[in-house]
Amino acid sequence: MTDDIYFTPLLPWQQLLWSQLTQRVLAPQQSLPHALLAAGMQGMGKRAFVWRLVAWLLCRARDERPLGACGHCESCQWLRSGTHPSLQALPLVSLPISADNIHKQQEVASSTAKDKKSTKATSNASLKIKVDEIRALQPFIYQGGHGMRICVLDHAEQMTIAAANALLKTLEEPQAQVYLFLISDAPSQLLPTIKSRVQQLALQRIDPAVALDYVTQALGSTVNREAVGAAAIEQLIQLANGAPLAAITLAQAPWYSKRALWLTTWQALRSGKRSSIAASDYWQNQLSIDEFIQLSELMLLDMRRVLLGFEALQKDVKLAAILQDHQPSDSGLERLSYSLQQTKIALQQNVQEKFSYDKLMQELVYL
Numbered sequence: 001m002t003d004d005i006y007f008t009p010l011l012p013w014q015q016l017l018w019s020q021l022t023q024r025v026l027a028p029q030q031s032l033p034h035a036l037l038a039a040g041m042q043g044m045g046k047r048a049f050v051w052r053l054v055a056w057l058l059c060r061a062r063d064e065r066p067l068g069a070c071g072h073c074e075s076c077q078w079l080r081s082g083t084h085p086s087l088q089a090l091p092l093v094s095l096p097i098s099a100d101n102i103h104k105q106q107e108v109a110s111s112t113a114k115d116k117k118s119t120k121a122t123s124n125a126s127l128k129i130k131v132d133e134i135r136a137l138q139p140f141i142y143q144g145g146h147g148m149r150i151c152v153l154d155h156a157e158q159m160t161i162a163a164a165n166a167l168l169k170t171l172e173e174p175q176a177q178v179y180l181f182l183i184s185d186a187p188s189q190l191l192p193t194i195k196s197r198v199q200q201l202a203l204q205r206i207d208p209a210v211a212l213d214y215v216t217q218a219l220g221s222t223v224n225r226e227a228v229g230a231a232a233i234e235q236l237i238q239l240a241n242g243a244p245l246a247a248i249t250l251a252q253a254p255w256y257s258k259r260a261l262w263l264t265t266w267q268a269l270r271s272g273k274r275s276s277i278a279a280s281d282y283w284q285n286q287l288s289i290d291e292f293i294q295l296s297e298l299m300l301l302d303m304r305r306v307l308l309g310f311e312a313l314q315k316d317v318k319l320a321a322i323l324q325d326h327q328p329s330d331s332g333l334e335r336l337s338y339s340l341q342q343t344k345i346a347l348q349q350n351v352q353e354k355f356s357y358d359k360l361m362q363e364l365v366y367l
Ligand SMILES: [Zn+2]
Pocket: 058, 059, 060, 061, 069, 070, 071, 072, 073, 074, 075, 076
């Protein structure tokens, strides 16, 4: 993320909510709720919306610019340099630009491929929000008399129980001019007591026509137009559960174009035309194991749908036809699903990619 996230154009499906919230702020005698929750699956633009709103709320020119922060005033410049005195974010890595973050980015850039795994492991661990970190926010929240102050808690479901309880106290004692934004991809994991004290932003409903339009335009400029017809885009959006940004990421994922190839490999393995070792060698040159797992999970999901009597989500590969000739058993699907999970865990413990690939190919032989 860069500082652009504060100043980029509003996503089209967020316009109504934006104007409702900003009008509330600008109207006399009205204000925002003190605690707001942006929740829902990844790829709908929750974070983009929150950071844009934060920038606008803090912007000195906001009364004259209801459509977004000006980008030039003192406040906007502080955001750009990651040193805004009226903004705190947890976990620390979630602030789009901060001195800490800039340092981390340099670290990642200079690390070798071997080091990358350990960086990934630390960044997952650092998403946890601990009670000390919530307590450390208290002086900032209760200082009083310094104009508007904002706290953003990203991955809010990752708070420890103690951290959530400390936050509850803050939510029960709203301070004038202090706003808390919680962001969560998994709101069902939030404590109900927290959820009942925050107002949820209506970010989840996205008009399918607006989504289609947006994804079409976004992909038109980045991917070969021929490859993404209307049907292909509808399929992408469906596979992304309606989340437009996730659909775009999916279209650009290196593994997405290898779905037919996955089916070919599976059939060749099953019929004995290809050995699992040969298939493993071949795929190691095609995709990283992480990508192959994502690809396999999608194929598994769609197989389950078809076997339950639903239509396949993917219309551009011959999944349904193949399943008419051969239906994997429930236990076979379970086994593959379990193996994929186990492989993910093994990879975090630095098991070799080749070993994991060999094992998964053996599973496909008997699927
Ligand atoms: Zn400004």
